[in-house]
Amino acid sequence: MKRIANVLVAAGAAGIVSIGGAAFPAGAVTHHAAGCSVNWGINAKHRGSQTITVATRVKGVRAGRHGGFDRLVIDMSGGKQPPFSARYVKKIVADPSGKVLKVRGKAKILIVVRGPAGRHYHPNAVNLADVSGFKTFRQLRGAGSFERVTSIGLGVRAKLPFRVFELGSSQAGWRIVIDVAH
Numbered sequence: 753m754k755r756i757a758n759v760l761v762a763a764g765a766a767g768i769v770s771i772g773g774a775a776f777p778a779g780a781v782t783h784h785a786a787g788c789s790v791n792w793g794i795n796a797k798h799r800g801s802q803t804i805t806v807a808t809r810v811k812g813v814r815a816g817r818h819g820g821f822d823r824l825v826i827d828m829s830g831g832k833q834p835p836f837s838a839r840y841v842k843k844i845v846a847d848p849s850g851k852v853l854k855v856r857g858k859a860k861i862l863i864v865v866r867g868p869a870g871r872h873y874h875p876n877a878v879n880l881a882d883v884s885g886f887k888t889f890r891q892l893r894g895a896g897s898f899e900r901v902t903s904i905g906l907g908v909r910a911k912l913p914f915r916v917f918e919l920g921s922s923q924a925g926w927r928i929v930i931d932v933a934h
Contacts, residue, residue: 800835
């Protein structure tokens, strides 16, 4: 037991943190009280069945800067809790055309919401939100909405740890939150 404690102390002193099986410099990982129960890492994240869709609509997206991360919020209508997934991909492909989309950033996260685009949401917009001046985000691009599945491409400066969680209710509406560490 003492040997394990010595190894942990040495890793901490070296400034290395392991998340989801990958090692990062300690400065690349930010811990927040709100994220205690939510896993940070570079692995794919999802909630719900990836084979069903719901009528809950994507109403819009917004982005914000925070102390240790940049945040993307996808605003949804009320109704059933929408299944979603987010994962790093080599390229963002438009749904349903299959066209490869140019997205600024050295790394790309594909976000798929298993619900249709709402009336005022532009699913093919080149810039869904202004992320100029953000530390991590480079571009937020619509990648289409087809057969009640809405896709969003998020360009980031590097393949960094991220977390995804949902807030809201069936009456008030849902928010899917994606935080990417600086």
